[in-house]
Amino acid sequence: MLPTNTSRTAALATAALAALLALTACSNAEAEAAGEAAFPDLADSAACVELREQNPDLVGTTKTNALNPHTPGYEVVNPENPDEFIGFDIDLGDAIGDCLGFDVDYLPVGFSELVPTVASGQADWIVSNLYATEERAHGGVDFISYSKVFDGILVATGNPKSITGIDTSLCGTTVALNKGYVEVPLVEAVAPDCEAAGLEAPTVSLFDSSADCVQAILSGRADAYMNDVNTVKGYIAAHPDDLDSAETVMLDYEIGIGVLQGDHAFRDAVQAALVEIQGSGLQAELAGKWALDENALAEPTVLSVG
Missing domain, CATH: 3.40.190.10 (Periplasmic binding protein-like II)
Incomplete structure (x- = not known):
């Protein structure tokens, strides 16, 4: 059966949006590959410059993000390049990295393996639309919240x-x-x-x-x-x-970034970077870019059971 005009229009609109977002993601990836910040205004802000001075051990490093790349809008494989991931969380991780002076690479895992992967040291953090709960924190991570659920x-x-x-x-x-x-x-x-x-x-x-x-x-x-x-x-x-x-x-949850329990320096630096990202309006801008219309900011706070 042929699709109706309405469904055809919706499908074309969805495809056009996906293509636009893929192009935008490629430009971010190209900037990163060239050693440039994907978000230069953020990286050059006084707050981020100060954070890099306060956290010199992070500058020039690479942090591995454990993610489950199957959530459209948040993190998926780039349809234009199977070697890249795109989405709100990818951009958010890049923004934090730009602010603190580190690069980001990725380790895709099953959803239930996100916390164990960081707790075992196979990855450094989780930026993957993960709800922050005490039960998950008991698995060996601290959370920094950034969005309501x-x-x-x-x-x-x-x-x-x-x-x-x-x-x-x-x-x-x-x-x-x-x-x-x-x-x-x-x-x-x-x-x-x-x-x-x-x-x-x-x-x-x-x-x-x-x-x-x-x-x-x-x-x-x-x-x-x-x-x-x-x-x-x-x-x-x-x-x-x-x-x-x-x-x-x-x-009654918030979405949070997970870091290894006990790594307070990295955790606190991420929290401070999130404060700057929210204050600059970048988090809201990224939510709009990825059509996350119901994305309510949550003040970056730490959930730790350690």
């Missing part, structure tokens, strides 16, 4: 199961989630209320990436998927005839 619930077009939130509307449904997602225990916690109402508990189906979760809905193997609302909107834009949003849920 709004979760969207992705469903098939028309919301055939009438899902209204992380509540008893999930009874009897199958929810696709990434391994290690904070939503896993939230969905599982609905089970007693379902059973009390004489209904089946929701089934949680775990996957290694967001793309796999979405594919489960598209193939009819799952009824819902939960993630950052901007991510949900991105998947709807990519599949306007097949996917829809059921609800937006405010979760």
Whole structure:
């Protein structure tokens, strides 16, 4: 069946945006390759110059970012160059590196392996749309928050199961989630209320990436998927005839950058750089660039259990 004019227009708009963002990302990557700052105004700011003077051990180094590159808008493989990653978190990491004087490289891993990868010393930090929680911090990292969390619930077009939130509307449904997602225990916690109402508990189906979760809905193997609302909107834009949003849920979490527990110098330098990035308006600018319309700043604060 041929697509409707509306879906064709949406698909063309999505493709055009992806091409524009890829070109912008390439210009950033080219600047980095040439030894230039991707964000020279930030790097030249008085605050960042002072931070480099205060943290000389960071200048000229390379910090490896453990990331799960399957979240459109935040971090994915560049469709124009399979050797590059693009997204808000890539730019944010580059901005922090420019401010503090270090380069960034990447180690792609499964979502549930993000924290263990840094805790084991295989990578230096996590800039990968990761919700900062005490449970994750107990895995061996400290977090520096930078954004509030709004979760969207992705469903098939028309919301055939009438899902209204992380509540008893999930009874009897199958929810696709990434391994290690904070939503896993939230969905599982609905089970007693379902059973009390004489209904089946929701089934949680775990996957290694967001793309796999979405594919489960598209193939009819799952009824819902939960993630950052901007991510949900991105998947709807990519599949306007097949996917829809059921609800937006405010979760009591913030998105944070993870660093090795005990590395206070690096942690505190990242926090200070984030303060400057937010104060300059760059974080909001990057959110707009990557069409993250519901990206609310959170004051950079540290979550540590060490």
